Amino acid sequence: MPALKKTVMTVLSAALLSVCVVSPAGAADKDKTDDKQPKPTGPMSTVGGERLGEVGTQVSLGPGAPVLPKDLSARSWIVADAESGDVLAAHNAHWRLPPASTLKMLFADTVLPALQPKSLTHLVTEDELSGIGEGSSLVGVKEDHLYTVHDLWLGVFLRSGNDAVHVLSEMYGGVPATVAAMQRHAEELQALDTRVVSPDGYDAPEQVSSAYDLTLFARSGMQKADFREYAATATAEFPGEQKKGKKRKSFEIQNTNRLITGDIGVEPYKGIAGVKNGYTTHAGNTFTGIAERDGKVLLVTVMNPSSDESHAVYTEAAGLLDWGFSASGKVTPVGELVPPKSAVAAKGSEAATGAGKAEGKEHAAAAATTAAPAGSGGVWTALSVTGGLLAVLAAGVFLVNRRWPLPDLARRLPRR
Structure with missing residues (x-):
């Protein structure tokens, strides 16, 4: 009897121990930890797909797909294929958050084409440097000094200079006109989470964007040769103060x-080709990057990591890029990067024209296939390049054309 009792007690003890090990306490603790992470307080947009409007991490792993990096602390992030537009994974992708200087991607994508040629010079006035937010990042633009447009854009992209942004805005027609143009361009790109208040991304009431929108800005900007050059430049010379005599x-x-x-x-990330980082007290650290590996081009955006780790925005972005390159082809996309409205309209017009000329359903299907090559998402493709993404914008539709080399400035990257 004592032996039987001992056996029963042993079995019960083992059972109780196993219950303790796998009890909901572990899950509860995890829930408590997750509860400490800020979450969107209202409904999010579903542009690009229903799952992108859901709270939390969205990913569909297939056979052989690696798990997402551990300890991701960003409030919002997204990983997407820059060529196809497929969103491989996302976390609160449409959460409207302060963008900090990553908004300068929209500024450049809007203003850069209008201020040509790059050799155009401008004499800076005192008024053009007024209204810059206290504590802003500056490149060192001086009043009563001449600068080329090329100089000023280097100041924007490399040093995130709000002084350069304000001067370029005045050249464009003034800050209010620039803000209005940026807002229109955001709407054209279907970046509907974005509200522009200041052209430089400086904290301003109600100025917001999202990881999804910032990724659209980067994808659009990288269609432009000058944008690509500035975004990929590691170092440059900037004109200093002119001293008398x-x-x-x-x-x-x-x-x-x-x-x-x-x-x-x-460490410098292998294959990186830009795009833009930012920081303000209100926004925290933000970053959008683009990189190429083995012919695959990915975009990543990370907003406001809560990690105490130094440079967490970069380590988390690098981890997501590594994951994306490994997971490509092994995950089911959870959404897509939508094309601009003009591209959608162009596609519709081409489809209508093709249908009108078609003689029967087979003819119409052939016309549609011609208008939207397989794998392009209807209107989007991109040209891969050594170290980054290049593409050409033609009549509102991105077309596969030819390979382009990176400009010389973009090659000035640290040795890896």
Whole structure:
């Protein structure tokens, strides 16, 4: 009897121990941890797919697909194929958050085409440097000094200079006109989470964007050769102050995108080709990057990591890029990066014309196939390049054309 009792007690003890090990306490603790993470307080947009409007992480892993990186702390992030537009995974993709200087991608995509040629010079006035937010990042633009448009754009992309942004805005027609144009362009890109208040991304009431929208801005901007050049430049010379009776000297500026230049604790990311980072007290750290590996081009956006780790925005972005390259072809997309409205209209017009000329259903199907090559999402494709993404915008539709080399400035990257 004592032996039987002992056996029963042993079995019960083992059972109780196993219950403790797998009890809901572990899950409850995880829930408590998750509850500490901020979450969207209202409904999110479903542009690009229903799942992109859902709260939390959205991913559909297939056979052999790697799991997402651990310890992702960003409030919002997204990983997408820049060519097909497929969203491989996302987390609160449409959460409207302060964008900080990543909004400068929209600024450049809007204004850059209008201020040509790059050699165009401009004499900066005192008024053009007024209204810059306190504590803004500056490249060192001086009043009563001449600068080329090329100089000013380097100041925007490399040093995130709000002084350069304000001067370029005045050249474009003034800050209010620039803000209005940026808002119109965001709507054209179907970036409907974005509200523009300041052209430089400086904290302003009600100025918001989303990881989804920032990714659209980067994808659109990278269609432009000048944008690609500036976004990929690691270092450049910037004109200094003109002292009386002396030759004007320049000083070196370095890109603040640590995945390009590297930093303590951050290695330059292999295949990186831009795009833009940002930081404000209200927005935290934000980053959108584009990289190429083995012919695959990915976009990633990370907004406001809560991690105490230094440079968490870069380490989390690099981890998501690594995951994306490994997971490509092994996951079911959870959404798509939508094309601009003009591209949708162009596709519709072409389809209508083709249908009108078609003689029967087979003819119409052939016309539709011609208008929308397989794998292009109807209107989108991109040209891969050495170290980054290049594409050409023609009549509102992105077409596969030819390979383009990166400009010389873009090759000035640290050795890996």
